[in-house]
Amino acid sequence: MLPKLVTAVPGPRSLELAERLGEYESHNVTYTASDWPIFWERASGTNVWDADGNRYLDLTSAFGVAGLGHGAVSLTEVMRDQSEKLIHAMGDVHPTELKVEVCRLLSELSYERWGLGRGKTVLSNSGSEAVETALKTALIATGRPGVICFENGYHGLGYGALLGSGFDKFRVPFDSQLAEVRVELGYPCDEVDLARLRVDLDGLDAAHFGALLVEPIQGRGGKVVPAGGFLQVLRDWCDEHGVVLIFDEIYSGFNRTGRLFACEWDGVYPDLICLGKALSGGYPISACVGRSEVMDKWPVSTGEALHTSTYLGNPVGCAMAVAALGIHRESSLAADVLKQGEELMAMLSDVDSPLVYEVRGRGLMIGMELRHVDSSPAGDVAGRVLSRMLAEGVIMLADGRDGNILAFTPPFYFKLGEMAYVVDCLRKVLLDEVGGGVTAS
Ligand SMILES: Cc1ncc(COP(=O)(O)O)c(C=O)c1O
Structure with missing residues (x-):
């Protein structure tokens, strides 16, 4: 179904809500301008309806979460059923069978499918936390604090994840609280960049670095597909120097790129993989999954987990993840x-x-x-x-x-007609921008 506008955008209700939000929410969270934002009320498939009754096509999957569509029946049904039974448990103390199943499925769909034995998981709530789990794992496994990351890499905004951020605007304001353990390399787009990267890697004091954190395709960095052979270069270098290779597939994972995981395009596999967003299709749950030899470097819990959180393994999130993984494996x-x-x-x-x-x-x-x-x-x-x-x-x-x-x-x-509508609008809007067009309608 193509969008049908009821009122001007943003409509009066969205404008009123934006004003009210400005009174109660801290600055620097929601961007409010006269033409932005709309307030979402409901969504289904590729469509979103706002508080004024306008319908939109969603080209974002709401930050890459709703790959399976908004309100996918298979997910909302399990969510409803699970919420009637148990909406919260004690993730690292008295957990649920659902947590067992999510961890098992993640192993089966990643490391076991790649022929690398069992994968072991730490669950968490946001993508940023999954990255932080991976960075902690690398330190525990290697004893080396250094983190190698990439220009324009985005891994979330928690302090640990910021270590790997190649976005100065997000990291620099907090640099004074971030340990000086990071080095940032260029993300190679072609053979020349890749040759330079090889030189840069060889110039590093590898003994300082425990983790190399990278997106197999950069998401927020601008949908950048790296030069062919990039991941293999990283794999070889990490193997040679005993550095833990971490792929952040929080955005690119779960079929977003036309493979279950983006690294499968190259047939190169990491020591740790970070997952989130589409893992549940709409519930805050994320995971760091790793080769068991690396994950087993964590000490066995003696009653106090070194790394956990209140909502770890939340049963509603796990139930949705089990359902979503069942679809993604098709x-x-x-x-x-x-x-x-x-x-x-x-x-x-x-x-x-x-x-x-x-x-x-x-x-x-x-x-x-x-x-x-x-x-x-x-x-x-x-x-x-x-x-x-x-x-x-x-x-x-x-x-x-x-x-x-x-x-x-x-x-x-997304249907062909919907794509055609979007591209048609875009064409008209771009034409207006260069001054030769008529107003899109
Ligand atoms: C590649 C990547 N890693 C990590 C994150 C952070 O995830 P979250 O916002 O859930 O913390 C994002 C978010 O966009 C991302 O694209």
Whole structure:
């Protein structure tokens, strides 16, 4: 179903709620401007309805969570059933059978499927926490504090995760509280970058570093697909120097790129993998899964877990994760995403505008980079495009350090007609931006 607007966007109810939120929520959380935000009321499949009754197409899967669609029946049913039985237990003290099942499934779908034996899991609530679990694991396994990370890498905003952040704007304000243990390398886009990376890696004092943290495809960094062979270079270097290789697949995992995990494109596997977002399709649950030889470096619990949290292994989240994993393992899903991604990529590549510098990505993790004619990043244009698209009934976000990469990460069951609508709107909005168009309607 294509969007049908009832009122101007944002409508009067959203505007009123934004004003009220501003009175009670801390600054610097929700961005409020005259054309932003809308307040969500309900969602189904690819559609979202706001508090004013407007319907939108969601091109974000709500931060990459709703790959299986908003309110997927199989997930909402288990959520309802589980919430009637037990909504909270004692994750690391008296847990549930569901926690056992999530950990088992994660092992089966990752390390066992990759032929690397059993995988062991620590569950948590947010992506950032899964990354922090991985960084702690690497320190425990190696005794070395150093963390190697990548320019424009995004791993969440908790202090541990910030260590790996390649976004200065998020990390620098807190640098004085972050230990000086990080080194940031360039994320290679081509052979030349990759050759430089090899040199940079060889120049490091490897004995200082316990962890190398990387996204197999950068998400918030701008949907950047790295140079071929990159992951293998990292795998070889980590093997040679005894460094724990961590793949952050919080965004790229669970079929988003047309493979169950993005690293499967290269057939290169990490020591630890961080997962979240689509793991449950809508409940805050995340996981750090690792090769058992690495995870078993954690001491056996003698009654006080070294690393846990109140909501670890929450039964509702686990029930949803079990259901979601059951769908994600279906062999046809990855192929469907791949096909949809190819169709969307072809349509976007067909958009003829001097502002479009590049369309790139894998599966349904696509970015359209906008630049001005002088080649400078067109974050200003992207910002206006987001607002205009919202007014056309399309929810979008922009990525990259300069916010100039339009992101296309819709739910997997996006229809061809919906794609055509989005691309048509985008074409008109971009035409207006270069001054030659008519107002999109
Ligand atoms: C690759 C990656 N890692 C980690 C995170 C952080 O996840 P969360 O926001 O759930 O802490 C994100 C969030 O966008 C992400 O894209």
